[in-house]
Amino acid sequence: MTDARVAGVGLTHFGSHPERTGRDLFGQAALRAFEDAGVPREDVDALNVGNFMGSITENQGHQAPLLAEAAGLTCPATRYEEACASAGVAVREAVKTVRSGEADVVVAGGMERMSHLPTEDVTAGLSTAADELFEVRSGMTFPGAYALMARAYFDEFGGTRTDLAHVASKNHEHALPNEYAQYQRKVSVEEALDAPPVASPLHLFDACPITDGASAVVLVSEAYAAEHDVDAPVAITGTGQGTDNIALQDRDHMARTPAADQAAEMAYDDAGVGPDDVDVAEVHDCFTIAEVLATESLGFFEPGEGIEAAREGVTTKDGDLPINLSGGLKAKGHPVGATGGSQIAEVTRLLRGDHPNSEHVADAEVGVAHNAGGTVASAVVHVLEVDA
């Protein structure tokens, strides 16, 4: 079996771009990925794109052929939708396709566009990732759902709003040098604590913003890279996916994310590494509590200990295990259907040494990307390794 190697990555600026269409955004990300890879479009065998709610926000389903055209591709194109993990599954299936030998070059990524709509419409759209019958009709939206998860966590393991504010402040700090980030601005712990409440115990800076953006990565087989002299030092060596019940009420435990546990175990087994081998990670911090839960599912910390790690700075850029050096969903932004591809792009840049925050992980060899859908009813984890 061949590894799937990352030949190139491309991102748009993440932010509010109401004047740009989805095809414009994805076309730019794809162009940048092709340029980074040095791989001609004609060699692309398949395109996998993630998009969550274009049929609601842009009145546009059937995004795959549209985004293929935008990227100048004529190969088979497929859309994946797994809520906020849409691009994660698009990448995962691309990895599988390359590994199977069926294709030498697959482009994976995603796009989302939301900022042109009123916030209440975006919130309603995002809520379609929850269980319509058992959550949404009761008035549940995602800030409320994650607030319940934070409360359950605090009840069982302890922790405070201040601990979560450390996550927000850290990720804003990390985003400062990232030119793709929506918010290149500092947020102190005090500012986060003073921000207005959204759904107690979560306040404004505990939540990721509304973001437009696109991501693309070019994956190639080892044979293709060798034959065409493609510089692709980073390989995706592990991929895993997990699924859980959507509705929180159907879960055994509201302060755990077993779908991510499963995805992580599968990805680690696949790569033949463990959590102790990981040097850097991008995780799905749609809310600050989500980052804490992610770091536990990934095995970096025991259940209940992720909050302490956040409090003590273990996951800062100068800590033992920097998390979300890109700024994360929190500060870099969360264009839902693009996020999973963005994480792969950011981990790749960090491992290659060309990320503005690479200096903080200069010797990093193993990176992880953790992408989740809804309240982690879906999770995709990838392990990336750079040639030592």
Add this chain to the structure above:
Amino acid sequence: MTDARVAGVGLTHFGSHPERTGRDLFGQAALRAFEDAGVPREDVDALNVGNFMGSITENQGHQAPLLAEAAGLTCPATRYEEACASAGVAVREAVKTVRSGEADVVVAGGMERMSHLPTEDVTAGLSTAADELFEVRSGMTFPGAYALMARAYFDEFGGTRTDLAHVASKNHEHALPNEYAQYQRKVSVEEALDAPPVASPLHLFDACPITDGASAVVLVSEAYAAEHDVDAPVAITGTGQGTDNIALQDRDHMARTPAADQAAEMAYDDAGVGPDDVDVAEVHDCFTIAEVLATESLGFFEPGEGIEAAREGVTTKDGDLPINLSGGLKAKGHPVGATGGSQIAEVTRLLRGDHPNSEHVADAEVGVAHNAGGTVASAVVHVLEVDA
């Protein structure tokens, strides 16, 4: 490489089921597929589901975990959206996953639910498969788009409304014994001609109905089938996918479907067969003209000759090459996200000899399924073969 074998298939009744939820429908199809396969749920490695517009019609995105729960599955679950070819790509990726050796048992299928909404809302929802900027905002909906394709066909190759009425009448005749069909009723050529116009030259019986329904197929590796003594005489021996520009204005030719040409070529090459080897086919007859175009893309007839074949009865149950013995989308119904899985189920039943229309293709060894999205901006073709 192992073949992906069809261990079992399951369908709900296709029709108007406004009182049933999507999870109820898919759960029933999956249960029937498990029963047909004799494969326990615990052995399922992955679930691939097609759904086109649940986020619009049911306010429910993120369908994969929901439908996994409905099917009693805890494996990784992924939603595919490719407009009306959503389940086709879900099956295709399942085939690839089994072939790669990564999984032994994958369930693929789909679900759509529309009939609870007013027709104008369904039409608006379906139109999200067209190009929002360049078609929908100009007032284009699918009856209009296919009417343009029919006019272009008539202009170039000849053909009449009466020829298309033969397609409708044939498919209604085929649906008569199919207990899953929405319309088990005869429609004569005269009745079709007398029906009210929808978008000239297409009249009411040239269009498929609004349908709720679900489909599921259980695919297994050869090794799994042998080890567990699973009766799976039909294998999916070829899979292909093609992509084209969405907007008709961007096509070189409005009376051709090159995405389906590509998908067919890829699937035939993959299976090592050609159009002359095919004994029976289910094709995407969302409109009568679409069946004609499909039979040409599949290489059964030269461009411009499909209409003559329809007129002369070549594709009837007693003809040389029976098309849509299930009744097709036209009479069996078109629950958009389920259709591609239903076609695989129907071809499997026909080849196994347990379809109510199997008698008409008693010696059939090779079957084809052709599933298309939009005005064939996406196409998926599968070749199925039964052990001789």
